[in-house]
Amino acid sequence: MFTTWGRLAYRYRRAVPLVVLTAICALYVLFGLRLDERMSQEGWDDPGSSSSQAAAIELETFGRDNNGDVVLLVDAPEGTTVDDPAVFTAVAEHLERLRAEHPDEISHVTGYFDKTRNRQLVTEDHRTAFAAIGLKGDGEQTLKDFRAVEDALVPDGLPDGFEVSVAGSTAVADALDEGMAGDVSRAEVYALPAVALLLIIVFGSIIAATMPLIVGVLSILGSLGILSILAGFTQVNVFAQSVVTLLGLGLAIDYGLFMVSRFREELDRGADIPDAVATTTATAGKTVVFSAGMVAVALSGLLIFPQAFLKSVAYGAISAVGLAALLSITVLPSIFGLLGRRVDKFAIRKTSHAGEDVTRSFWGRVPAWAMRHSKIVTLVIVAGLLLLTLPLAGVKFGGINETYLPPANEVRQAQAEFDSTFPTFRTEPIKLVVTGATNEQLVQVYQQANSVPGLTGRFSPSSPTKDGTTVLTAGITDRSLNGSVVDELRKVDAPEGVEVYIGGTPALEVESIEALFEKLPWMALYVVIATFILMALTFGSLILPAKAVIMTILGMGATLGILTAMFVDGIGSSFLGYSAGPLMSPVLVLIMAIIYGLSTDYEVFLVSRMVEARERGATTDQAIRYGTAHTGSIITAAAVIMIVVCGAFGFSEIVMMKYIAFGMIAALILDATIIRMLLVPAVMHLLREDNWWAPLFIKRAAARLGHGSEVPTAVPAPGDLPVGHAVVIDDGEAARHGRTVREDDALIPFPELLARLEADDGRIPQVERGSDR
Structure with a gap:
């Protein structure tokens, strides 16, 4: 199937790139450019939770609670107060003017700076006071209303030393949104040029280096268009854009790197252009498709969770990965056909390795060493990975708030000051939505609720009772x-006929965490089974997928342990510019899906080449060394490129984006070095022939999908063969391809070949002894 696909791509090599490029550009222009206006700030919570029901009842009865949307915090310098006539008058007039000039955005303004001078809204020393601004819009309109008034919030003309800062839940949401928007532009400005330079170094050719970049850029444009289309039908969180760009760009370039490398390898072996294109698509192309499928499966596990945020990231990321794979097996083979050997044009160094024994290179010597010391290597690495996992035991979870902004961010600092100075007016109160209660029953609920420890003060009604519904609110002294x-509030014994719903941001966060951990085992079971089946069909083995799953879990545990040490325990926080604290549970689940997908991605590329060698008659150890030697440099280059892309997102202002970026960097470093180069060869050496075991029906299914049936037209060059096996060189077609002498699909040992040739007619043609020439 993939060979046929490659030949079609060659036959229509002029039409395919043109059609795909036109489609991608149309997708981006028609939809992608409208993405920003379609994104959502919501979707972090479980819509089926009690807290979501409480929010829905409150919204339907009283409207949205907008008291904490925007907070203007006024600080007076030492020796003065906010009662200074010039200051008080200036702020009061500014607030009146603000309300008059923005009637469509502002619903109300309450604060210390009016005729009542409410003493609850000013500190005892009268050096700090605040005003709260409620916005009219609901949902996404709230943020739009804030941006319409943002530039006019801070008054001008205050005396020297007086400061006005902006806080509030919507102000925090806007700061988070701006930080995420900067991630995409940072990737475009810094990551792409750095990746281009790395590709030139890897390939030694400017033309070859541009091939993965073409796939990467088209993948970004197409992914943003697809994400915009999805946003028209379902809620897509703004955070999804950064994640989709990161994964789409990184994987597209990786896939392009593998395709270009295989095409050049086929050319080095002497294949003509059509055969090289077909073989590249049948081998690297097939691996790219299966790899993308496994990444997509890992990400599709996010759809099990109820949070719209995770669903939107899953939709967008799966689209990006699928698009990257599609572009890699359509556009690239066609461009290969157009370029031919000109793919190495504008070379800055020689990169051809035709005739060289790559198994004797660094990439072949490292796995050989690991196999010689397989037991100790396995023991030490597994113990090390488990040791790195230990910090995960201390992981803590929380919700999205101002602490996800950089410590120096003005909105974050203002919000922290407001919460500590006016704790009873926190913008994240805990709420009790009580329905169907008489006054006496409401008092019973009220008395029980006020006995709960950890509150900043007693519960109080946020509005008069309406239609039998009352909302009681109180602050919590600390988010922990x-x-x-x-x-404790769940233990409140509601009178008969009375319903009590626990709501507010704290309850939403707690129930979101509970929903995630309720679904997490099902996600893990689904992802493991699905990827196991896909790898079994890819490798034609049941042992190799089991080994891959175990190693992926070990690597994931180590990565999550490193992340916990960094982002919960605070190691490196001052240097990297973030505050340690509880993690958002949805982001933890997301990084687990991404790490699992990336790990299986590299596993497929590595083991597929081992399977190729095995099918050509190599022993287990020879196949291990062959596969690692032929993919080691490419996987390492791919990992370095992905690390560069992740590094651009590592400079994000948003802690959770740093968490994902550094999580991917840690996983890539562990995966591309310790696990792939050392642990995989060592474990496979210990398993020996058991590596390839599978029931006959698995072998047949794998064959139908292309295993063993689409043999490359250019068989391995002499240097690729195991030492001690022979290649016959004559002046015919076999000489051009270095065709291997076979018997029953096995390579003939060199001494036996000599004996047979001498027995035939005493004439021995020119023979090369693998790498022992």
Whole structure:
């Protein structure tokens, strides 16, 4: 199938790139350019939770609680107060003017700077006071309303030393949104040029280096268009754009790198252009498709969770990965056909390795060493990975808030000051939505709720009772107590006929975490089974997929342990510019899916080449060394390129984006070095012939998908063969391809070949002894 696909790509090599390029550009222009206006800030919570029901009842009865949208915090310098006539008058007039000039965006303004001078809204020393601005819009309109008034929020003309800062839930959301928007542009400005330079170094040719970049750029444009289309039908969180760009760009370039490398390898072996294109598509192309399938399966596990945020990331990331694979097996083979041997044009160094024994290179010597010391290598590496996993035991979870912004961010600092100065007015109160209660029953609920420890003060109604519904609110002294406060409030014994719903941001966070961990085992089971089946069909073995799953879990555990040490325990936080603290549970689940997908991605590229060698008659150890030697440099280059892309996102202002970026960097370093170069060869050496075991029906299914049936037209060059096996060189077609002498699909040992040739007619043609020439 893939050989036929490659030949079609060659036959229509002029039409395919033109059609695909036109489609991608149309997709981006018609939809991608409208993505920003379609993105959502919501989707972090479980829509089926009690807290979501509480929010829905409150919204339907009282409208949206907009009291904490925007907070203007006024600080007076030492020796003065906010009651200074010039300051008080200036702020009061500014707030009146703000409300008059923005009637469509501002619903109300309450604060210390009016005639009542509410003493609850000013500190005892009268050096700090605040005003709260409620915005009219609901949902996404809230953020649009904020941006319409943002530039006019801070008054001009205050005396020297007086400062006005902006806080509030919508102000924090806007700061987070701006930080995420900067991630995409940072990737385009910094990551792409750096990747281009790395590709030139890897390939030694400017033309060859541009091939993966073409796939990468088209993948970004197409992914943004697809994401915009999805946003028209379902809620797509703004955070999805950064994740989709990161994965789409990184994997597209990786896939392009593998395709270009295989095409050049076929040319080095002497294949003509059509055969080289077909073989590249049948081998590297097939591997790219299966690899993308496994990444997509890992990401599709996110669809099990109820949070719209995870679903939107899954939709977008799966689209990006699928598009990257599609471009790699359509556009690239066609461009290969157009360029032919000119793919190495504008070379800056020689890169052809035709005739060289790559198994004797660094990439062949490292796995050989690991196999010689397989037991100790396996023991030490497994113990090291388990040791790195230990910090994960101390992981803590929380919700999205201002602490995800950089410590120096003005909105974050203002919000922290407001929460500590006016704790009873926190913008994240815990709420009790009580329905169907008489006054006496409401008092019973009220008394029980106020006995819960950890509150900043007693519960109080946020609005008068309406249609039998009352909303009681209170602050929580510290976010770390959210879980215990919610648990205690669940023990409130509601009178018969009365419903009590626990709501507010703290409850939403707690129930979101609970929903995630309820679904996590099902996600793990689904992803492991699905990828196991796909790898079994790819490798034609049941042992290799089992080994891959175990190693992936070991690597994932080590990566999550490193992330916990960094982002929860605070190691490196001052240097990298973030604050340690609880992690968002949805982001933890997301990074698990990404790491699992990336690990299986590289596993497929590595083991597929081992399977190729095995099918040509190599022993297990020879296949291990052959596969690692032929993919080691490419996988390492791919990992370095992905690390560069992740590095651009590592400079994000948003902690959770740093978490994903550094998580991918740690996983890539572990995966491309310790696991792929050392642990995989060592474990496979210990398993020996068991590596290739599978029931007959698995072997047949793998064959139908292309294993063993699409043998490359250019068989391995002499240097690729195991030492001690022979290649016959004559002046015919076999000489041009270095065709291997076979018997029953096995390579003939060199001494036996000599004996047979001498027995035939005493004439021995020119023979090369693999790497022992």
